[in-house]
Amino acid sequence: MSATVVTRFAPSPTGYLHIGGARTALFNWLYARAKGGKMLLRIEDTDRARSTEGAILAILDGLRWLELDWDEEPVYQLSRATRHREVAEQLLAEGKAYRCYASAEELAAMRERARAEGRSPGYDGAWRERDESEAPEGITPVIRFRAPHEGDTVIEDRVQGRVVFPNKNLDDLVILRSDGTPTYNLSVVVDDHDMGITHIIRGDDHLTNATRQTQIYKALGWETPIFAHVPLIHGPDGAKLSKRHGALGVEAYRSMGYLPVALRNYLVRLGWSHGDDEIMSTEDMVRWFDLEAIGRSAARFDFAKLENLNGHYLRATPDAEIMQRLKALVLELPNGGELAAKIGPEGWSKLERALPGLKDRAKTLVEILDNAEYLFAKR
RNA sequence: GCCCCCUUCGUCUAAUGGUCAGGACGUCAGGUUUUCAACCUGAAAACAGGGGUUCGAUCCCCCUAGGGGGCACCA
Numbered sequence: 001m002s003a004t005v006v007t008r009f010a011p012s013p014t015g016y017l018h019i020g021g022a023r024t025a026l027f028n029w030l031y032a033r034a035k036g037g038k039m040l041l042r043i044e045d046t047d048r049a050r051s052t053e054g055a056i057l058a059i060l061d062g063l064r065w066l067e068l069d070w071d072e073e074p075v076y077q078l079s080r081a082t083r084h085r086e087v088a089e090q091l092l093a094e095g096k097a098y099r100c101y102a103s104a105e106e107l108a109a110m111r112e113r114a115r116a117e118g119r120s121p122g123y124d125g126a127w128r129e130r131d132e133s134e135a136p137e138g139i140t141p142v143i144r145f146r147a148p149h150e151g152d153t154v155i156e157d158r159v160q161g162r163v164v165f166p167n168k169n170l171d172d173l174v175i176l177r178s179d180g181t182p183t184y185n186l187s188v189v190v191d192d193h194d195m196g197i198t199h200i201i202r203g204d205d206h207l208t209n210a211t212r213q214t215q216i217y218k219a220l221g222w223e224t225p226i227f228a229h230v231p232l233i234h235g236p237d238g239a240k241l242s243k244r245h246g247a248l249g250v251e252a253y254r255s256m257g258y259l260p261v262a263l264r265n266y267l268v269r270l271g272w273s274h275g276d277d278e279i280m281s282t283e284d285m286v287r288w289f290d291l292e293a294i295g296r297s298a299a300r301f302d303f304a305k306l307e308n309l310n311g312h313y314l315r316a317t318p319d320a321e322i323m324q325r326l327k328a329l330v331l332e333l334p335n336g337g338e339l340a341a342k343i344g345p346e347g348w349s350k351l352e353r354a355l356p357g358l359k360d361r362a363k364t365l366v367e368i369l370d371n372a373e374y375l376f377a378k379r
Numbered sequence: 380g381c382c383c384c385c386u387u388c389g390u391c392u393a394a395u396g397g398u399c400a401g402g403a404c405g406u407c408a409g410g411u412u413u414u415c416a417a418c419c420u421g422a423a424a425a426c427a428g429g430g431g432u433u434c435g436a437u438c439c440c441c442c443u444a445g446g447g448g449g450c451a452c453c454a
Contacts, residue, residue, distance in 0.1 A: 011454095046453090047454060049453090104452085115380060119381065120380090120381050120382065122450065160384070163384075164383090165383070169381070177452040183452070184453070184454045185454095188454090204447090205447095205448055206454095207384070207448070207449075208382075208383070211383095229384090231384085231448095232448075234447075238447085269403090273391080275393065277403095278402075295385095297384085297446095298447060298448090299391065299392090300391080302391065305391065305403080306404095308403090311416090357416090358416095359417095360417045371416095
């Protein structure tokens with residue numbers, strides 16, 4: 001029996017769907033589709049303070065615009081907190097986790113000391129063996145995972161290859177906070193396991209998390225999924241993508257007049273390639289995509305290439321679809337209402353007639369609109 | 380500071396223990412076009428540096444440099 005591939009895209013709703021997240025979603029989607037599997041969606045909303053309803057909507061909206069569909073209902077991580085706590089209690093009962101009564105001040109001092117001694121600024125494991133009868137008054141304990149301190153944790157990553165982490169560099173992480181809520185690394189492991197995820201494809205900023213998660217999987221006696229940590233996207237200057245580069249939400253790209261096909265084609269070629277193929281249909285991508293061909297170095301975001309691709313797809317897209325997209329786009333432009341009024345039904349039909357010529361000249365939908373300005377001019 | 384990852388034209392990348400190191404975007408020069416765009420043709424443009432291994436290294440190993448990621452009761 002061949003195991004069905006189940007991937008997942010698991011954004012935290014603390015902002016829009018940014019371009020890196022979009023690529024991660026695309027890779028998960030492609031892999032699932034390529035293997036005839038499923039892609040699930042999980043909203044990691046356990047950070048109550050930063051998660052917003054608006055962000056959830058923006059992310060779902062962004063995925064829909066990119067035409068990346070998911071299977072089944074999205075899972076909201078927050079709703080699974082009880083289950084997460086149960087697993088933490090189970091680990092505690094089995095001696096694979098322990099209560100830690102260290103205060104915030106103690107932890108700060110500990111970090112200070114570790115840094116001074118040139119070690120990783122992690123928890124020193126003081127409560128690992130200490131008896132709870134020594135617990136100080138007035139401290140509600142957290143539950144820490146009893147991580148192995150000897151040997152190595154090895155990740156057999158489909159993109160990064162074999163990555164070895166010495167266990168001595170990994171401390172006993174908190175899995176359940178003093179308020180009884182689970183932390184990220186526990187929730188992720190429990191959810192990925194319960195959701196039957198077979199392949200975890202995500203940004204390589206999670207590579208070290210993969211080691212802690214692997215340790216938790218082992219402690220629980222669960223099979224670890226296959227990991228694939230893809231490099232992050234950088235800005236044109238090689239620095240981490242930030243707002244002044246392209247770390248905009250996908251809706252910003254929509255507003256700039258890019259087509260979803262073009263963005264998908266651009267994104268898939270960032271870090272992944274198939275010989276000399278540059279322009280490829282979604283069917284081609286699904287047919288050709290595979291994890292091993294993903295490169296290991298970060299790629300810089302290049303608007304010029306995106307524009308070129310967009311121009312290509314603009315020319316290849318039927319006029320009717322372009323018209324539809326233009327009409328939708330107008331409404332979300334800064335001066336949208338004004339412009340829509342100015343164009344009017346008459347303007348739209350003029351534009352439609354002029355479209356074949358306009359399409360060839362433009363790189364984006366916005367440019368088509370700009371170049372069509374003369375059609376709407378009041379005499 | 381400690382741990383992990385990365386390094387081929389400006390950018391995205393391909394390939395190979397022996398190649399003129401290939402393609403795409405961008406750039407430049409022509410062609411076509413009333414103009415612009417599109418399109419066509421051509422050009423410049425890369426193996427980070429240093430040691431090895433080898434008859435021979437861009438490719439294998441080590442070191443250095445540079446870049447990135449991680450080291451929370453964030454995800």
